Amino acid sequence: MRRPLLLLLTILGLVAGSMPVAAAPAHERVRPLAQAHAHNDYEHPRPLFDALDEGFTSVEADIFLVGTELLVAHDPEDLDPARTLSSLYLDPLRERVIRNHGAVYRGYRGFQLLIDIKTEGESTYAALDALLRDPRYAFLWSSYRYGRVRQGAVTAVVSGNRPCATMTAQPTRVAFYDGRIANTTDLGPGSDARLTPLVSDNWTNLFTWTGIGAMPADQRAKLRDIVGTAHRAGQRVRFWATPDVPGPERDAIWGELVAAGVDHINTDDLKGLADFLREHG
Template sequence: MRSTISLLCTVTLFLPAGFCRGEAPALPRSLPQAHSHNDYEHDRPLLDALDRGFCNVEADVYLVDGKLLVAHDWIDLRPQRTLEALYLDPLKERIEKNGGKLFPGDQRLTLLIDFKSDGEKTYPVLAAILKKYEDLISGMHDGKWTPRQIDVIISGNRPIELVTNDKQRLAGLDGRVSDLDGVDSAEAIPLVSDNWSSHFEWRGDGEIPAEERRRLEAFVTKAHHQGRRLRFWGTPDTPEFWGVLQRAGVDVIGTDDLGALQRYFDRE
């Protein structure tokens, strides 16, 4: 095996930095705003996003026979496509291989888990699964919130009271714009996501109207003042629209086209 590696190092210039010295691959540049929408639909779920530096990925899950299966629609469920197999196990492996890190510095990964089945039944199963990865996941540790490499956030059919009342929880909740006027803490609701069309008429043609731009900036200011991040779904997948969101300070920008969004951020 060693001679094979030596030969490869002699004849090629395209191996990852550190490969010939037996070092772990270099961590990718992190893109904190980049969000892989419906990540599981890509050729390499999770891995395509991580290799591009995406710091936010989304997985839809259904509770089936005590397992959390990943798919957008019920008809697409497959028994081998579990949350552990597609996301948690690969994340654990990558963190271990990279000296306890997914990204450079203190950057963490947000794993947005969208409950498609009944939230009250799904959450206890998720909580039990996350417990097996407790050393990697931010949550309530010894009575206080401790940040770790992965922030799990529950969206979709959210069992709000069940989660907020769990004193050992390893997940937060995805809020809505209305939650910016609520009483729940940023630890309970660290991310606020909402449907763009519920608040804005502009769809990316021409300049965003001044009134809507001010409304967007007000949402951002309010979220940041509370220590929360802000995201919108149902937005056009174009560089022009991403630019409006970025300039307004929106924290999480989603896409189905990972390469295009990576190239957009690489222009900076």
């Protein structure tokens, strides 16, 4: 009886081995781009998935607390009860991390979900904190527990109306604080990367160069000093409001950001940045 069974298993194995294997979806074959940040990601035709298809490792969602729901939109007039933080981001990330055995991109750790609070900070953060800790999603996140940080598949960082004192006082957290570069208590030695692993700011508040001609030496030095100060403190750097119209000025800005080691390069043009980083990153 054993020989026929072994023969049958061998034949089935040979047949299975000769059958074509289905290709992985495009967003699972793409190489992740560590510096690519999708600004206002939810405004793309396929929120999250368009960014994943291009290899983005950081996406941004603006949230409003409406009743008990966290809705995603840029402006109040765009609110839609069907477009929740869970439906657009948390559920798809959950399914993907389960499918990829603990990562958004297989073999890559470090995906960031930047959540920009648009409504009152304390109440919105309380609702967000409860949602992120929900058993459906709790396993996804990098976390802080009694002085120690554990890296998870996704790091949730809170921007916008951030309740700093509340977050600082929490003995355990599943979200982190987006500091401001211009605030000396957020950037570098005056801060704590266990709370503030990311520092961001408006490019036009810190620099006058818009990509026309060479970057002035003093501004280049300032940029690199900011990045160096942040990195020595274990922090990552992002700028928003950088020029984002395709052309040589944008390429010049992006080139300087890459050369300086800026961690998250902000764009609404997913393919444009992905192509640039594959060529120059």
